[in-house]
Amino acid sequence: MTDSILIFAPSWIGDSVMSLGAMRAVRKTHSNARIVALTRPWVQELYAGCDVFDDTILYDPHGADRGISGFLRAARRVRLEDFDLSILFPNAFRAAFLIHTAGIPERWGYATEKRGVFLTKRVPPAPRPFGRHQAHFYLDLIGGLGLDLVEPDLSLQATEPMRRAGRTLLEREGYKGGPLVGVHPGATNSRAKLWQTSRYAEVALKLAETLDGQVVILGGITEGVLAEEVRAGLPKERVLMLQGKTSLGELMGVLSELAVFLTNDSGPMHLAAALAVPTVAVFGPTDFRETGPYSSVARVVREPVDCSPCLYRDCPIDHRCMERVTPERVYDEALALVSS
Ligand code: SF4
Incomplete structure (x- = not known):
């Protein structure tokens, strides 16, 4: 035994x-x-x-x-x-x-x-x-190994202390209580996975205006430049900055509060999917079939270019896999998710 x-x-x-x-x-x-x-x-x-x-x-x-x-x-x-x-x-x-x-x-x-x-x-x-x-x-x-298999269940729940901690952080940044659009513009160890920060700002602002809500920017401690670039494209009263300010538990709490989450292929993307947060993930050099968000309320937006998936960290050509993903496509997917 x-x-x-x-x-x-x-x-x-x-x-x-x-x-x-x-x-x-x-x-x-x-x-x-x-x-x-x-x-x-x-x-x-x-x-x-x-x-x-x-x-x-x-x-x-x-x-x-x-x-x-x-x-x-x-x-x-x-x-x-x-x-x-x-x-x-x-x-x-x-x-x-x-x-x-x-x-x-x-x-x-x-x-x-x-x-x-x-x-x-x-x-x-x-x-x-x-x-x-x-x-x-x-x-x-x-x-x-010979153990019985079950249907894959990749779900997570933010605990009550995580949710409380997440809400406290949001309120400290000026959260007014309406719908929240989350943006995670980073990706670990890969520039090729990054969609343009100006496009994230454009989509997030349009969604926040449509929903009459605010945008919360998320990211790890090393992703300050990307987070600031997104912030630069947003009016002050709409934006809450939590990049570099959350532990993993606090991040799970904040994600659980979101109306919709915009992200690259990243750890927070998987977390959001596990927490059943409506998520739009922009994919380029990685294979969405292998590492896409495993959730019925997540959508992948990508351009089917011949060179993808390449798994490169830096694009050796013109980054067409990401450049050709328009803000309109990401906005439409996000709005459809929120509406449904
Ligand atoms: S080689 Fe192709 S798939 Fe890879 S990063 Fe460049 S454009 Fe994207």
Whole structure:
């Protein structure tokens, strides 16, 4: 019998959301087990918004757990919890080495990066490009391990403290209580994924005027330039600036307040989809079939150019995949979503 399971969770917000369906399948087949997520600090709050985990353990290989001594400290932390089984969602060699070092007797995962020697149950990964939504990449791992599959459920709920914290932040910025249009103009590690900030401002303003609401600009701490460019295109009384001011939990709270959310292919896009926020995502160099928002109230706007998906971080030509997406198309999709 398996009493205690460690799920080694993905490192990034988007992957963490896309793996929720597979994590729920583990919970379903081990309803009485203690299930704990080993998670990066910046993802931890996400797991408070789902029904899978009893607890979380932090692992930060680029911070507190840096270097060999940090790695051994993390392995010791895991060992003390006495898990029977670990399931690895990341494909990295280091993840398998860590749980092996931590002495967990059963270690299951994809046999990637020559790490099979550390695993007691190995699943060969499907060849990339995968061609289906990445939620299925994680579900195939669970199926390959012989566990029962369920229809993927990638939903999240903002907890009441998250919603309260989100509302407090909005009010501090001058929120008047009407419909909110959210804009996230950034994308991690990719300039090619960015739609023009002036176009985001144009669409957001038009929507805010139509709905008689305000625009809230969101983004990570490093996305200040993009956020300021959007703000520059909006009248002062319509705009609330929350870029760089939200924790993950606060972001989930703010997203839950939105009438509609405009975004690039990004972690917040996946969060909004999981929270069932009406979302319009502009896609260019990435494959919307694999990493699009997994939600019935999300729409992808894209231009079907021959070179997409290229997965480049910088466009080597004229960025036509994004340049050809007009503000009118994004506005029309957003308005249709809000109206429905
Ligand atoms: S190569 Fe094509 S798909 Fe890739 S970023 Fe450039 S225009 Fe977009």
